[in-house]
Amino acid sequence: MLLCVILTACVTFLAGCTFLSEETIKLRDLDFTVLSEEKIPKELLNVIEEKKGLPFQITYSDNEFLYICVGYGEQETGGYSIAVNELYLTESNICVNTSLLGPDASEKENKTPSYPYIVLKTEYLDQTVIFE
Secondary structure (H helix, E strand, O other): OHHHHHHHHHHHHHHHHHHHHHHOOOOEEOOEEEOOHHHOOHHHHHHHHHHOOOEEEEEEEOOOEEEEEEEEOOEOOOOOEEEEEEEEEOOOEEEEEEEEEOOOHHHHOOOOOEOOEEEEEEEOOOOEEEEO
């Protein structure tokens, strides 16, 4: 009896591991455009303005395009940039990975705070976005 319980637990655990790993298999990279502030939909820009003081990750859709937004909150200086490391589709998700890149030495002298964020515009897909 105890052996059956242990075997069932092991099979369930292993099946769960297989299930989770299948979700992260990349089907394809997604094409995207990085939007300038002028190109961001007004409703989305209003939300970004409200949230920019703290780190944020949001999505917005107009049923034609999907907008993926990542903000890094208030930084002490200007000169930051954001790199898009990956944006890809899996069986059940859209995965996005970005990095904040620091300013060069000359920018560090400027003590004006900045609020770096990026808005990616991609095809509309009815999938959950996972921020890595």
